Amino acid sequence: MRARICVRVSARHWLAVLLVPLFLFPIVVSAASYTLYIKAGTHTINGAGGATLKVWGFTDNPSAGPMVPGPLLESHEGETVTVTIYNQHTLAHNFVVRGVTTDTASIPAGSSKTYSFTTPKAGTYLFSDTLNSNVNREMGLYGALVVRAAGGVNKAWTGGLSFDLERVWIVSDMDKPRWNDIAGNGGTVSTGTYKPNYFLMNGMGGHDAMHDPNTVLQGAPGKVGLVRIVNAGQFDQSLHFHANHFRIIDDDGLRLSSPEYGDSINVQAGTTAMVLFPLRAGIYPMHVHSANLETANGVYLNGVATLLVGQ
């Protein structure tokens, strides 16, 4: 279960405060606290070419199956984040926030561990299980930590560029016959060969991702979307935006102070990027520009794709 304890209250909002439950009353120290469970289960890619894959994943719901990707972790610059992991799987796992935490020790099957860290700077981070030669990550044990500017302002970071709306796009890949079917049945994956046949946008094929309100970048024309891109897979992905050039503001944690624009951004496996995209009137696709990565087991547009909607 996820408990957010991060409430800002000003005198002007006293009336609103009266309407919220008592336990949400102001707390001086901002902090975010999460409890996640590691589980084995299945994950379904809908639409033509889709399939149900065996996966391992994080979830914040103790009575549900794994989520691919895992729950979004959210915080603000300088906050303390506490994450408790219950490993309810039969194998050892770990939890590493790339560039933030350094403890790579395993959590034995049936055990739990609590990680506490202060988020260093606003940005977008990949968390994953780094064990087992990429098998654990490939099986679905990944997600994103979003660190926002302090004070809840719509800026990419304190003093940074403004945006009107934001989306998190976690892209990834899965090799069903050679990795998920094998590892999911307790076998040993031959990690030298990796030929993923599923390419996911926020855990979905494009047929779903082009209709998912949390994925489609939609707003009034002229509004600026901040897109936080996380490549949790093993293939580099070159994401092509129709309609407008984006401005790259963060290349894997490196903030770009000078304006650099593009229509295709290469997000290397295991890295992140942030772009600002001005919406344009109409409906346009955003898709990866590598042939097979546009497909679900060969079916066109059920791979890494979504929409950019200005209306």
Add this chain to the structure above:
Amino acid sequence: MNRKLLTMNIGTALAGMVLIMAPLTPVAAARLGNATVLNAANGVTINVQSMNKTMSDGKSVLFWVWCAGGGGGGMGGGGMGGGCYPSGPTLELGVGQQLNVSLSVMMAPQENAPYNGHTIHWHGLDVTQSEDGVPETGASVLGDNYKFTVDSRYVGSHMYHCHVHTVKHLEMGMYAPIIVKAVNSAGAFVDVINSGGPTYDYEWNLMYSSVDPAYHSAVGDSTVFADYNPKYFLINGNEGRSTSAPAETVTAAPGKKVAIRLLGVHSVNTSFVIKNASGSSQSFTVHNKDGYKLPSPQTLTSLNLSPGQTADVMVTLPTTAGSWYPQVTFKNLRNGGSYSGGTVYTRLNF
């Protein structure tokens, strides 16, 4: 093959004219390379033809390629159309001038529904939805007329390609450069690398593509399209597997400035370098990425281009005669390892 050759004599003569006439009248820089070049504002009709191409291992691969008819009349094109080849014909468009391109799919090779027909997507030009060439958002696949203008931010390299079932159609060869050019008050092209940027004496487009022959025979929702195993790597539609058999050889005058436009319509990773005859990497300056001016030019000796990206780079040739070998190494998406036979060489004589 029906490619219009621009002779090197003309190129050299034009370079001389630039020297003499540049202070008075803008004179177009010489286009290097074999591609037909057409002015997209003059009314161009694009159609699609089949072409069997014999590859370096003797095997034949079927391509579907753009061909041009209609007006055009740009440098090197002469309005005669043609250009039927992977990576051709090149279109050029002046800032503020209206592109006028018709796509005809009559007699075109095509797939069955739902992937029948073809479109043109103006990759990097940020056109409106009605001109975007995407069937899923309403574009006609049965032929279309495209009209739009672009502003000075777009001076640089862009691409036009089919956007029907792109997992196959892009692979089949329906791609080519579209170059946005600055114009003077009389509407003539001005040879600057970007708006306010430096001038050049020659320009040369290098379009990268990769070929998995299985994609050329598979159709529809085949599982072939789940896995990509490129066997051939092309620049301007040609393999160039050694410095002695380059994909394209061009000649420019020593000491001159050459704009090299890199256009990535390939499906894997790449790295571009320029080597001299003794194998030393030569530096070059990157001015634009994805057809947009960089905040400041970057001088590099190696440049990665991912699928869908373009870059405009410039070099100044040595003043003594010689050859350089601009080359692209294609790398896999998993770990960046180079493909076997994955380096494509070109040759730039001066």
